[in-house]
Amino acid sequence: MAGSRILSGVQPSGKLHLGNYFGMMKPALEMQEEGEAYLFIADYHALTTVHDAARLREWTRDVALDFLACGLDPERTAFYRQSDVPEVHELAWLLSVVTPMGLLERCHSYKDKTARGVTPSHGLFAYPVLMAADILCVQSDKVPVGRDQKQHVEVTRDVAAKFNHQFGEVFRLPAPEIRDSVAVVPGIDGKKMSKTYGNTLDIFGDEKTLKKNVMRIVTDSAPLEAPKDPDTCNLFALYRLLAAGDETEALAERYRAGGLGYGTVKKDLLERIQAYFAPMRARREELARDPEAVEAVLARGAARAREEARRTLSRAREAVGLPPGAIGREDTP
Template structure:
């Protein structure tokens, strides 16, 4: 990498070329490392579906990323199709935006290699996910180490300009921004090929508590699945950790994991009513859990029915993913042809 290449967002410098306007293109991915849960829904999926009909958008199931932790082929296939089913059931319209598998656009990994040769290893050593593994005494694999660069390639290949992320993921987007600048600075300073993507920070995203009160995460095994139902759903809700305040005594709703979940599903009037019941006494956590169970069941009832219909039509789901991949590759191929030309990669094709 040239020593004078910009290394941080603030280092673009006053002498950097003026970046041309690019059309708004929304890009985001979701990892198929297990069944999707409330944390995924309120943290990302709900916003993805809101944005996908308002801008040109590419949403990909990041099965390459999942390989950093999932080495079971059958599980990866199952989780990938589950994600597709979940998105479609929750309202994703494949006529509005592309939904596809990351691995169906191999040009992205080619771009990743180009970017790897521009980014210093010291930049990746500072990545939060990598540092957390090292600090925990674990030995992260090279896939996790280079994860942010593949994420950058995912964004830049589609000339993405707007990336929905939680505040805790902003660092990876900063690496993508750096990668865009490094490539443009190195190969095409007069007419940048890649826009510098902007974060669409999801400030209103609540921290969704899991059954044990920690942040809901597959890593902690404390999740409630979006499409859990029946006895499975009831068992998980009834196992949510609460304190030992007796039934008759007043309780603080804001200190309760059950009420934190109720707030995600209930309208303002219902929230206020349940909160008053907490404070009045005579309202036990069992009552709150039953109210939550009903809210969850009602909230996802239509989506649950759609998912069952879609699960009976696997050919349709595969067709959606294929059409999305075709649309994605049609966008990526001319971008990568230009990237190869700028980098000096000779092609006989």
């Protein structure tokens, strides 16, 4: 819808890789063309799994540098740290008092993470309530998410509807936006690219390591002269993310004709990764030399988000019977 308010968030959880870029970052950057965009670095959410203060600070800084280097325009997108908008956390409490336990118990993210060995905590269990506050505090219309996060947006709608029913109309009901065009990027072992699996191709990392990992991408054992199926090849799936349509089709024809070695495709893929991200790498290096400018971008984004969040929180407080309190104070970060 024209003029939509769109929100997305990203956890600071490590170095940027191809899967992050094509799976989340590129779609998030496209929000700038579609409506009023809000994008936050979810550092409070990250605390459920990141317990090293220095690492959290480093990864948060990395996310800010990565997004700005890859094309985020702070004039069109309110870009901010979650922890710089404290209204979110008061709103999370107001939402928590109307959130049924059973609703949280049915959330698969908690079950999945604890099954993978993440220590159970109240923060991990109540993660969907804080996510609801992130979304509702700026009155988002649309939330682009992967299918694994769709349930959390549905929880947000349920909680907002329950609050509105009990206390009066305060919140818009946001809609999850599942983008089928968003790429599922294979890692070097053929599984979904993920830091969890240690199978990533880092974008801004050491180029020697990138080359080594590209050469490790798993392929089948078909001999050089044999025809090959591009639709089942991890290399081809990565290549098509970086190449134009006619280039992709030309490579597919070479696959099917036979006589093409995987080593040749790996060398081409490496060159394409380096060329695609070279301008972004240079921009990132420039930004890293001016940390105060990056902080200023985040501060401006937080001020914009807080302006909207204060209005929302004021309405929510009034609806439940609380006084306005400190809503009008000017302690923006």
